[in-house]
Amino acid sequence: MNYWLMKSEPADCSVDDALAAPGATVAWVGVRNYQARNFMGNAMKLGDGVLFYHSSCAEPGIVGLAQVASGPYADPTQFDPASPYFDAKSRPQAPRWQLVNVQVLRKTRHLGLPALRAHAGLQDLIILRKGNRLSITPVLAQHWRILAGLMDGAESAVTADQGRTKTDAPGANGHTSAPS
DNA sequence: GCCAACGTTGGC
DNA sequence: GCCAACGTTGGC
Numbered sequence: 393m394n395y396w397l398m399k400s401e402p403a404d405c406s407v408d409d410a411l412a413a414p415g416a417t418v419a420w421v422g423v424r425n426y427q428a429r430n431f432m433g434n435a436m437k438l439g440d441g442v443l444f445y446h447s448s449c450a451e452p453g454i455v456g457l458a459q460v461a462s463g464p465y466a467d468p469t470q471f472d473p474a475s476p477y478f479d480a481k482s483r484p485q486a487p488r489w490q491l492v493n494v495q496v497l498r499k500t501r502h503l504g505l506p507a508l509r510a511h512a513g514l515q516d517l518i519i520l521r522k523g524n525r526l527s528i529t530p531v532l533a534q535h536w537r538i539l540a541g542l543m544d545g546a547e548s549a550v551t552a553d554q555g556r557t558k559t560d561a562p563g564a565n566g567h568t569s570a571p572s
Numbered sequence: 573g574c575c576a577a578c579g580t581t582g583g584c
Numbered sequence: 585g586c587c588a589a590c591g592t593t594g595g596c
Contacts, residue, residue, distance in 0.1 A: 448593075
């Protein structure tokens with residue numbers, strides 16, 4: 393069993409959006425980086441642990457606990473000319489981009505970058521490295537253990553309450569939570 | 573909006 | 585296969 397951190401822009405797909413999806417499961421569309429693709433296509437296994445991370449927003453950080461919920465398959469958006477992720481050079485016979493489904497298990501206490509940096513045991517977390525841009529990164533078991541402990545901090549109840557007031561209508565789709 | 577860091581492209 | 589130019593990411 394391996395562990396991963398997966399970035400999503402909340403304006404695009406927030407953890408609440410994912411929770412509102414059927415089975416709390418979303419296809420991780422739009423990855424157009426070969427290293428990240430290879431993680432999904434080769435390394436991920438069903439049931440692997442995933443940290444759901446909000447990026448490019450006011451408060452970047454880990455916001456949820458998730459898991460890999462499918463094997464790899466072709467990202468359908470690469471063949472859709474209307475999609476921002478369309479790739480004209482990809483052929484259906486030889487898809488260039490693969491993805492997996494990700495199922496959110498629960499929201500967690502928000503773990504922002506300052507909180508993560510403050511923990512000595514997390515110094516080598518890839519996401520904390522300067523200039524890191526990779527949207528999917530492996531997480532060491534030792535880091536996962538620390539993070540799991542932090543997630544269950546005293547503020548988790550507060551986070552859960554916020555989630556409840558905010559997301560009440562399942563299937564309510566177009567609610568874009570204030571983009572940055 | 574700035575800027576550092578990194579990936580990709582394309583000329584040679 | 586090198587490398588400069590360019591584009592993108594993403595925190596601040």
